[in-house]
Amino acid sequence: MEENLNKHSNISAADLDRLTKEANEEATPSSAKIIWNEFKADKPAMAALIIIIAFIIFVMIASLFIDTPKMMETNILNYNAAPGSNGFLLGADTGGRSVGQQLIVGARNSIGIAIGLTIISSTFGICWGLISGYFNGYIDWGMQRVYDFMMMLPMTMMIIVLVTIIKNYNAVTLTLIFSIFYWEGTSRLIRSRTLSESEKDYVAASKTSGTGSFKIIFHEIMPNISSLIIVDTTLSFAENIGVETGLSYLGFGLPLQTPSLGTLIANANDPNNITQYWWTWLPAALLIIVLCLSISYVGQVVRRAADASQRHGAAD
Amino acid sequence: MWKTILRRVLIMIPEIIILSILVFLLAKAMPGDPFTGSINPKADPAQLHHLMKINGLYDPWYQQYWNWVVHLFHGNLGNSYQYQEPVTRLISSRAVNTLWLALFTTILTYCFALPMGLYAAKHEGKLPDSIIRVYTYVTYCIPFFVILVIGVWIFGYVLGWFPTTGSISSTANPGIQSIGSRFYHILLPGVLGALFGTVNVVQYLRSEVIDAKRSDYVRTARSKGVPEKDIYKHHIFRNSLLPIAAFAGYSITGLLNGSLFTETVFSYPGMGLLFINSISYRDYTVITALVLIYGILNLLGTLLSDIILSIVDPRIRIE
């Protein structure tokens, strides 16, 4: 081949550097770059992103300076101290514990679990969906029956039952338990897109080029559904904040001594708290709303940017 | 089509069997036994032992499972240890409440979502469309239980417009007054659920109508000079509304799973609240029965949606 090519092409090794330079000048930005540029152009989205990241970093760092066991000690003297009194900026709850500090540690725990849950369940769901969509036949059939089964499961109930069974659980085990149940939606979405991508000729071309199945799945097909993956992951992050906080609200999430935004909202279950001592639960509720809204706003902008990069791909 | 439905139902059977085994084993694995708490703490361990024995709690798990299944087919789900009454009766009284709420919410959801979806599609890309899109996404991404808590705080406690606990006022007389009271109690959770559960129907309807608007048959109708109103009435609605009906099944499924939260926040005596209470009392019989019922209801919800879809969309029927 080499001699053949040398004979019939005017290009030789000597031209390599020059031509590479020429090609670099003409290079097209990657789609990640296009998405980033679109994103940068949207000022409110940039602001939302910066606020989210800054907030996450703030609670991560601030919670390091808070002695959680000490914070969770009951102190009758400060029973439901109002905001601003007794040195409590945001007041204290029924146990005389600082709401402000609990908010910081609780936000860290809730966000941490949501991030962990998003990473684990999305990774698993994406892999499952890609594999199921790419290999048709019995593999796909079997994997789809698992979807059907997952869809039937009353998830919240199953999680509650599991949580009561496992005696000594912590944030990590809790995240894993959640992950068992929350990968199916992502996975279905990915599967249906993979199915249509696999039909395309570039996959056939990769097969005839000798590329192996798993390399085709993860190097050829996955980049083509990357915008879907990014958007879905962002949105499931927002949803996942609701998963842990919801369970903690019911009393089956994080253990009692570990504050979470959900356990703070659970203060509202006491009729006294909900009417008179609003500061024990309202800040946590508002914080969750703001967090979820800004994350999904960022998700929306990412979706738009990804569509734009898709347009660049489809146009001309 | 009957074949498709029958095949779907047959596929459900192994799923239900697997679920029942899973549920049974999980309930068995739960800590504690149902008697220690409920009888006199000073009771003789021998007596406790005897109670466990006559209830078959020392048998191997498959034997207990089999007994349970046999009883299940006789409509006997066992007795609740906590309430000391048959689980069947206990649950059926609660189920009515839960299903009423779910049905009411679903109907309301459609009432809100259909006009929104149509309006958004009609004004595609304009201001109303953007407002509706922002609305659906905002309502979608906020965790529902937070909305419930804030809702009950504002409308229940602060403004005092709605009751905050129970399913019926204790002073309501039977007859029209009790129906009114029941309705009053599900109004707030129903409206909140409907306002915050529109996203699927709105988005789906919107894209269906927009697709229909761009389709060739609508363009043909328009070029023939059919009035715009009739185009919507005869061509677009008919083709877009039916698939929307399919969401009813999924919607009820979603509401059932949300009932744990709704009923906790409103102390509404339905199956969800019963489950939460039973968990703290380790009331196995109730827990297993509830998980199983929710699983089967989920299945039926999906089945309902699939059947509606297969009626509406012949492509699905062929498989």
Add this chain to the structure above:
Amino acid sequence: MSLVEIKDLKVHYPIRSGFWNRVTDSVKAVDGISFNIEAGETYGLVGESGSGKSTTGKSVVGLEKVTSSSIMYKGKDITKKANRKSLDYNHDVQMIFQDSLSSLNPRKRIEDIIAEPLRNFENLSKDEEKLRVLQLLDIVGLDADALYKYPHQFSGGQRQRIGVARAVATNPKLIIADEPVSALDLSVQAQVLNFMKKIQREFGISYLFISHDLGVVRHMCNNIAIMNRGRLVEIGTRDDIYNHPLHIYTKRLLAAIPETNVNDRAKHRANRLAVEEVYREQQDKYYDDEGKAYPLVQISPTHSVALPEDVAKELILKEGEVQA
């Protein structure tokens, strides 16, 4: 010995029906066809859409699961995956696809697209690989600045040439060209075809050229097989097929070639109508009771036709009379 020998290729797709979803019938996309591809030649496979020609091409390159057949290459049956692997079969047999846009991964740059087979089949250093890609681009007439661009930035003809460059990258012995130009403008078709011809001359590649366009096939192919309803109806050299067609299907295809000479329009139309008349009246003569083509019968060293022997002889006689 031929480069590739295809014997009795069958590709059937099961039809499932009934309550238990059992296989009750099958669609016979390809139903027992045999032909050989010689080294260095261009073998044309012609038929209308749905005739199974693309399925045949995909089977030869190893993309389609065949129902039964033997496809011999270097003395091994490559319908078995293990044999394809041990031979590095796709190093030697490559494919050019019809849709140039979907056959190039939209998220990959041209360099990575063309280098893909090289990375799998040959161990080259980074610089060697890049040089090879640049040379391949040069051979199909594209500049070096294509290297870091994405497929959508090129026109259809350019993309198809990129597809050709990828197929040629490992210097294969055979390239399956599945309707390589039918999605392109007429003006660009000739350009791509000429590049393919040039490459064939320079590298000694065989093509299995699949097309529905007899005009294009005439330009490209030495030997031609006509396919209809999953079977071959006629095999022959270019001369056999174009000047002495025997099967009614071949005649119909030939009559359907648009005529550029406006003066002969009436004559051409009359000819076409005559062929259609024959087809309507004598359909049962050319197809068996189930509407399938008969087995092939050899009527000259190069020419075979799918007809019962007596019918074939009769037709040859008739043709002889006409020519005489």
